[in-house]
Amino acid sequence: MIEKEVNPHFEDFLFDWSTKFQFLVGGYGSSKSYHVALKLILKLLEEKRTALVVREVYDTHRDSTFSLLEELVIDLGLEGRIKCLSSPMQLRFPNGSKIIFKGMDKPAKLKSINNVSIIWIEECSEVKYAGFKELLGRLRHPKLELHMLLSTNPVGEDNWSFKHFFKDELIQRLVLDDNELYEKRTVVTNDTYYHHSTADDNLFLPESYIAQLEEMKEYDPDLYRIARKGRFGVNGVKVLPQFEVKPHDEVMEAISNIRNPIKRVGMDFGFEESFNAVVRLAVDHNEKILYIYWQYYKNKMTDDKTAEELEEFKQTKELILADSAEPKTIQYFKQNGFRMKGAKKYQGSRLANTKKLKRFKKIICSSNCSDVIRELKPLTYKVGNDGHIIPDEFKIDPHTFSAIWYGLDGYEVSDLKGGSVSVLK
Incomplete structure (x- = not known):
């Protein structure tokens, strides 16, 4: 039995594995990465699986995803059961599950991966679209259901993550209107679970942090939209707003x-x-x-x-x-x-x-x-x-x-x- 206090907005997400894709977008400090990491640990304790955690640059794992997972293992009192190995970075579970870390800056390293049934792409907007499609090909297992988790701060609407999971006006393709997600907060469609969050959803944040985000409205509207509101958009001043x-x-x-x-x-x-x-x-x-x-x-x-x-x-x-x-x-x-x-x-x-x-x-x-x-x-x-x-x-x-x-x-x-x-x- 593991007891852990979590943010209410993420409770359903933690145990929902009904879709192949799970796309989490949110502002700064919304705790989306924290809850993805917790979700992974809980799933791998329950089932024997190999999970792959990906960022665009491999070396950024150490101070982000690996550090977060290691911190969670300690916080849950599982350091005696889950081994956090630093060279190479890896988490090993008592039931044979493991979490491995790769970077898209070293694509050759992906070829040796087998039987990966869960992939987490952290800051997916930084990964190239070709890299995303390459990872889809690496997601395979003879028996287990396959899942891909993608987490990101919102960026420009020209980014592949927006075009693929929401809409691409160039080819007139609409999957989900992002405004519907901002309104409903969670949406399930086309085998994808969408989740939107802001700093307001993180009950463990100090008020001073949120006040700091609010200040951005005065000096950087684009960053305010991204960091505070957690919304996609056009970065910069539009030349032709009409x-x-x-x-x-x-x-x-x-x-x-x-x-x-x-x-x-x-x-x-x-x-x-x-x-x-x-x-x-x-x-x-x-x-x-x-x-x-x-x-x-x-x-x-x-x-x-x-x-x-x-x-x-x-x-x-x-x-x-x-x-x-x-x-x-x-x-x-x-x-x-x-x-x-x-x-x-x-x-x-x-x-x-x-x-x-x-x-x-x-x-x-x-x-x-x-x-x-x-x-x-x-x-x-x-x-x-x-x-x-x-x-x-x-x-x-x-x-x-x-x-x-x-x-x-x-x-x-x-x-x-x-x-x-x-x-x-």
């Missing part, structure tokens, strides 16, 4: 209802790391709405191959406004029957173009434009050493953003104060 995605048919219908739509095409050039990005745009000047309804996005394409794939523009005679830094490429396309010219670039044009896009009341993107969505919906500013945003630099190189800049060359969005505008159709 960006939204709508079904393609709905976007095309809205464009058809614009009285005098301004149609534009923009193109950014790329080859190796960069991409050839082409976008078709429609502007509702009166409502100050920008629609993005078509995209082309490829790299490692020679100009002749790209020209073949963009053949339709020769037929439609649409003017393509392209990156003027590539005059030879523009000349090639013109010689091959395309209407193309360079967009104006000047010192400060990046900032000016960014401000132009921000003046639209809405930027509505077709659900068909997957790369535009991937780049622009979560797009955030780069932050300088002084902690302030850099208004013309971003955390990624958004090629579709550049294509939109070029496409809108010569067009100005009227500002909210009713200033003068120029509109080139």
Whole structure:
């Protein structure tokens, strides 16, 4: 008989093994890792199993997962029954169960693992998606039910853990709306047990710690969302907070209802790391709405191959406004029957173009434009050493953003104060 006082919000979790996956997300100090460790010990005392504990870097186990498990063994008065070996790190149980520790920074070490029926990935958001899928292949046993426990502090919605277990807008895949989890606190669906926790769920925390978390609200809203609220989101200041995605048919219908739509095409050039990005745009000047309804996005394409794939523009005679830094490429396309010219670039044009896009009341993107969505919906500013945003630099190189800049060359969005505008159709 083992008696141990635990946080009430984790009581059901400790003994629920009904699903293959158990995903725990929470803020700082919520005690999620503590209860995962306790759950493992209780299960391995009950059944003879081999459990694997994984972090991205092997050496971080010693001061985190291994230390936590060792502390729990002592706290439960089991140090005479469970041996905690430090070299290599391992826990051995009297019934033959054992807990072993591995790091994804040493993938070769995973190949020698056999009959692992439980895997705990601590700080799973730090592990690469390929590593997660590799671990799924290592989870196997001829008789025992298989379980994978994943624990993490929330990160950006661009992280694989959010896309896999919640939603991936790029491929329009929805498993669970994370807001439903924040509201219900625990959800079971698709063979996954979801658990959300915050510092409020840890009754053993001092009030001073929670007060410290609350202070983050004043100086770091992103960290406050992660640490205090335990919620996923976009890290940083969004460049285009008015960006939204709508079904393609709905976007095309809205464009058809614009009285005098301004149609534009923009193109950014790329080859190796960069991409050839082409976008078709429609502007509702009166409502100050920008629609993005078509995209082309490829790299490692020679100009002749790209020209073949963009053949339709020769037929439609649409003017393509392209990156003027590539005059030879523009000349090639013109010689091959395309209407193309360079967009104006000047010192400060990046900032000016960014401000132009921000003046639209809405930027509505077709659900068909997957790369535009991937780049622009979560797009955030780069932050300088002084902690302030850099208004013309971003955390990624958004090629579709550049294509939109070029496409809108010569067009100005009227500002909210009713200033003068120029509109080139």
